[in-house]
Amino acid sequence: MRPYHCLLLLPVIACASKPPPKPVYSTAETMPHDELVARQTQGHGALPGKPHHGHGGGHHGHGGPLVHRFEKAEDWAKEFDDPARDAWQKPAEVVAAMRITPGLVVADIGAGTGYFEPHLSRAVGPSGKVLALDVEADMVRYLRERAVKEKLDNVEARQVGLSDPGLGQATVDRVLIVDTWHHIDGRKDYAAKLKDGLKPGGLLVIVDFTMEATKGPPKEHRITPEAMIAELEAAGLKAETIQETLPDQYIVIAKKP
Template sequence: MTPFATRNALPRLMAALLLAAVAVPWPARPEEESVEKKWAERDAWQHPAEVMDALGVKPGSVVADVGCGDGYFTFHLASRVGPGGKVYAEDVDIKVLGKVSARAFKEGVTQIEAVEGVKDDPGLPDGALDAVLVVDAYHEMEKFDAMLAAIDRALKPGGELGIIDRKTEPGQPRTSYLEHHRIPPELVREDAARNGFELLRDAPGFKVPDKSREYFFLIFRKPLTPQGLKPQGFRTTGTARLPTRIVGTGSAVD
């Protein structure tokens, strides 16, 4: 699917946006208050600013939130990149994209563009992105090789891919990880390497003890050269260590 093929979904996206906008009159919608509370609780353990720092997201960056869900990271990314940057909020669910678009419109956040992806292609523009973030969504990808290949095409040379997901032990069938909404980091590393990505950093993840959930955080890079060959004098980046977050309270997303 070409990046512009997603524009064919614009009428459906607009319909979803209108439904999201008129479902409950503004202001003071209970749904919005619930989302704000959930996001504030998530900030306490997810530390989105440090995630964006680790991916090198800065003002003017062009990034994508693949599997954006309710838009938690989408809006954090939009705040970081500013009006001079761009955030592609991608999901296969047109309804959640409608809600993200409605919120962006209400708040005047013009740097967010909603993109309806499909199972094997997020529909992102080729060679345009500085970074892609996939949070709590990689385990859901049935066409993971095709998705990684599409993300590779969308990234600039040297662009980074961050994958945060719920950790589990290896050794189970792939369908089991999809069913239980978690995945071993070892399997993600194998998938990424097979699709040409370099492991840049294995950063400490996030723990939410009261929910018995532990998240890993892997950062990959698209090679600077087509075959991943390093130019003469290239220096490999060292392992960066982020502080492990252990929080007694807070809620996580599925």
């Protein structure tokens, strides 16, 4: 068993047998994450615990996004920050593809335990800013503590909603989304929000698993580069895959005109 498969044993979130009466939420954005996960998985059992990077024991709906919780940051850190990950994730190559110059503002959406934050922090330098965004409160707590511990003074962690990265209008130069796009519901609308948040000429860089990869989410939740490009172009971004050497993933870069 490879080290990044170890978290398959994490407990899944079980739906309570007698839930209290459901409150009414206008959108997924205002709905607590627990509630959204429970509703999206009604009628779907948890998949058997197959080995996937970051997807142990999750809840899944066929054809839709892969929705499950990433609680207990310290546990996830063992997988996300496993030094062996560098060999296939190639963070230096990913960050080089972002064409970051000192002073830029970069948002890392679905930042998790902050695997990319030291790289992004170095790339933007003291005059730049890294917004490390995640839906999980415990990930944000971990990101804040990590930034202090590792003296990443230009990294600011924020909790965001499931369907809104909360970026100010035309405030960021680069957006990075690694191993997270396939978790997002309503991706075309989400892409439009990313476009709004980017400055003109800004870049959105998405890294996700190929259909052939031996790690990653279940195949029914993977997204082909063509489908991803279509989602991004529907939002008015100009998107393309780039040449890279990642063994299990592809990189799509989308530009705000």
